[in-house]
Amino acid sequence: MSHNPAADSGGDQIRRAFSPPPKRGVRAKLAHESSGHDWWHIHRVVRTVRTIAREEGADGFVCELTALLHDMADDKLNADPAAAQRELEAWLAASGVGPETAAHVLEIIATMSFKGGSRPPMRTLEGKVVQDADRLDAIGAVGISRVFAYSGAKNRPIHDPSVMPRERMTEAEYRSGNDTAINHFYEKLLKLKDLMNTDYGRRMAEERHRFMEAYLDRFYAEWEGLS
Ligand code: ADP
Ligand code: NI
Secondary structure: OOOOHHHOOHHHHHHHHOOOOHHHHHHHHHOOOOOOOOHHHHHHHHHHHHHHHHHHOOOHHHHHHHHHHOOOOOOOOOOOHHHHHHHHHHHHHHHOOOHHHHHHHHHHHHHHOOOOOOOOOOOOHHHHHHHHHHHHOOOHHHHHHHHHHHHHHOOOOOOOOOOOOOOOOOHHHHHOOOOOHHHHHHHOHHHHHHHOOOHHHHHHHHHHHHHHHHHHHHHHHHHOOOO
């Protein structure tokens, strides 16, 4: 590419680099998705990645491309995740981005979706940025909305003071079980700000965290008829 990459965003570079644009395929695949990983989740992660990448001096092209593709092979969205992974690898190989970029994108996605006790830390700045943006989408006003949407889809209650948040849980317990929307704040959302990788991501997370705390204060006050 002969242009000055500093002068335009990763999105501009992505539009120039691909035909057809990857956005079209990603959007088609996620059109009927209802687990909270719909197209608009991708849209928000791409926008957030753009903000953090600019502030942190990360490669916007790699960050935005990875954000666009990060859920394509996820086991929540695919009956056959291994086939989806092969499809993603084949698409990247044919895309013209080059083997180094393709390997970088795939490494970030694999580290993000790592299942199991202690997740390995992200190796590269671009990985840190994309993981931060994905986590940020689970907190703040949008994160609150996603919790209630997810809980409703699973027929779970908004709140039940007799159900305690769970301290430790396995992947299976996290996915199923006796849970409420409010408990999910304690089981996941309020923990995310301490997991941020980048300074700018952490600043954004702290702001969203304060908003969630204020929301919970009001929620309990209203629950008790006090405000
Ligand atoms: P990811 O691991 O990709 O962040 P999850 O499937 O854990 O995705 O979560 C998707 C969205 O649904 C997130 O915003 C998350 O907070 C919400 N969610 C996940 N599990 C629960 C739950 N038990 N109760 C309420 N919301 C949940
Ligand atoms: Ni995501």
